[in-house]
Amino acid sequence: MKQDAWKQPFFSDKMPACALKGHWASFCLVDDTGSGKAFGGLSYSIHDSTGRQYDGRLNGDGFAKLEGFYCGPVVLKFDSLYSGAEEPYSRLRVRLTYPLPISELQVRAEQTRFSSSNGQRLEGNPALSPADRFYQVEVRDLVRHVAHLPPQFPRTHSPQRHALKMMADLGFGPPQPTLTGVVLFPNQHSVLEVRPLRALRPILSTDDQFCALNLYQLALMSALSYCDFGQQPPNEPVDQVTFPIAPTVGNLFGEKLSGFQEAWRIDPEQTQRFYPLYEEVPYSRRFEILPFDPELYLQNRPHPEKQQEHPAGLHFFDDEKFGTDTQAFITHHDEVILISVRGTVSGADVLRDANAHQVDFAEGVGRAHEGFYLAYRAMRKFILHYLDQFHSSQRIVICGHSLGGAIALLLAEGLRRSPDRDYNILLYTYGAPRAADAEFAEGASSLVHHRIVNHNDPVPSVPAPWMNTTAKLWVPGAVMLFSAPGPGGLLFATGLVRIGSNPYTHHGEQQHFMPIKLPDGTQSSVLWKPGCESILEAGCNRAVQLHGDMPDRDNVLKQLFQANQHFMTASYIPAAWATLRRWQQTVDSQGPLVTRTEFELIDHALEKMTQQLRDKNRELDRRRPPNARDHAHEHNQALNAEIDRLRTSRQRLDSLRWRRLEARDVYGSHTHSSGLEPSLKRWFSHRENRKLSQVASIPPPSHDDRERVQPFDVDSIV
Structure with missing residues (x-):
């Protein structure tokens, strides 16, 4: 047998x-x-x-x-x-x-x-x-x-x-x-x-210094914040969770990258492929989505009063049910904790954007935009709970677009000032409005913040320095500004009022995308640091006091009609990709950062802008009523200061012709990493990334009008 x-x-x-x-x-x-x-x-x-x-x-x-x-x-x-x-x-x-x-x-x-x-x-x-x-x-x-x-x-x-x-x-x-x-x-x-057991993770530089790598990577992560988390079941899971839906935050980190699969979609409607630069790492060094195992972890078991923990609740903040509609995600590995805050989407977001009343920034100094501050306070406990569990000296990298950038700034400064905690924070924001006043900006001067603005994006121009109000007149205009930028512009402009207060101001070092159209029709994008605000703002904001506290409506409208430049996948991400490619090629060729033709076009535009400001100054003098003569010196001084800043901007532009980039300007802390070359090889294996970009051509637009990149138009700025 x-x-x-x-x-x-x-x-x-x-x-x-x-x-x-x-x-x-x-x-x-x-x-x-x-x-x-x-x-x-x-x-x-x-x-x-x-x-x-x-x-x-x-x-x-x-x-x-x-x-x-x-x-x-x-x-x-x-x-x-x-x-x-x-x-x-x-x-x-x-x-x-x-x-x-x-x-x-x-x-x-x-x-x-x-x-x-x-x-x-x-x-x-x-x-x-x-x-x-x-x-x-x-x-x-x-x-x-x-x-x-x-x-x-x-x-x-x-x-x-x-x-x-x-x-x-x-x-x-x-x-x-x-x-x-x-x-x-x-x-x-x-x-x-x-x-x-290998995984892919997006490469992020932990250097304070601005680099093209983070510019591109964090633009993608900021856009990803608009997606859902994608967990199934989304609430009250019993024995396991999955993340089958793409693109979502959970699917990207919990399935695609953990399974060594590249992903390029961070927007459900996206057609243009934008791959992050991924590095191959041992699985345990990936951006982690925490496990769900009720047998191992008591907190994963159902609890009364909805205290059950699961990945969607740990990594994804969604305050829709509680009034602020703030949304963000957080994840980490052994070197970086990544936080991305969502921008304007819903009606609640719009009303928060419109609430420009200033309130005390209780965690530090100065005063903040009330709507943004309430959103930050709503998510603060969620972020601190995560950091208390998983922060172990990593660099905290925070990013956000639009409204998300404003909230991200307040969050970053609030965390930086957290007592008995040593948080090392790096902040990148895209198209963010002003979030607080000059006292706040001064108090947060040591916070490393790279603020990205895309040419004629209208959102960084609000709240204007004169705004500290919840007046009924301009709130409907702001609602339309964010939901229907074109037709909403007139109502927005006619409703603005000025109330005396410490003015709103931007924080951080501005990096400005300037799209220009070359004589042969090629679209080019130059990233630089102008020192003037006329490029950023609409219609010489410092002079609007002379029009019954109204801005120059025509010029505001011209800017608002280019609000397509505020979108991430249509504008910021293509411009960030173009900058990364330009800087890569500049390092390889040891050539200048801008071509002669680009310099001449932008320099001519700045010269024209300077002349327009001078003409505006003379025009205001002529139109000023006799009883307002006592204020003439104040207004002339404001315009002359802007003319001086334009002169400084032209000098900065001129320096780009001679600047030689180093690899660290492109890749930051990963410059000498042994994993950089294989990561670049993987990135360049995709045909989109092999395109030559002598002038950093922006990828071809799709049929969607939102994705048209506008040429440089001085008249839309002043």
């Missing part, structure tokens, strides 16, 4: 074909090159059909053989937890909240690499030919707790899960609440090809 048992079916309705000992099984763990050295010495456990456990270790080539077990299939597991001191594994295993059950197998799999650059499995593993059975496995197939591991990747040679389930249903093997392990069949040699 013993001799013939191996020929019989392995299962009857109730028991194995034979309960006698004397059978064997051999197996080895290999990578996709057929080598098992990466797994040498790993401890394993095997349970036979009677439930008996056999423990052992793989040899140096990842091979082991078990002899003398009871007839029938056996279950192989590699569930021993990591016990070493290597980072980040030891820290992740013992952290106070959400400690991870990292196994020795996981650490080994993270130290292997893909043979293909895209993470696809290769056919024809050299270890396949001597195998009786060949399986493509993942770490999650061989360990018990899998919530912290990436989702299963498609494969051709799957382990036979039905055999594992059959053994469990018949009561064979070890008692277990979940199906864990791979079934090996007796008297056969099995080869298990273990998929590497």
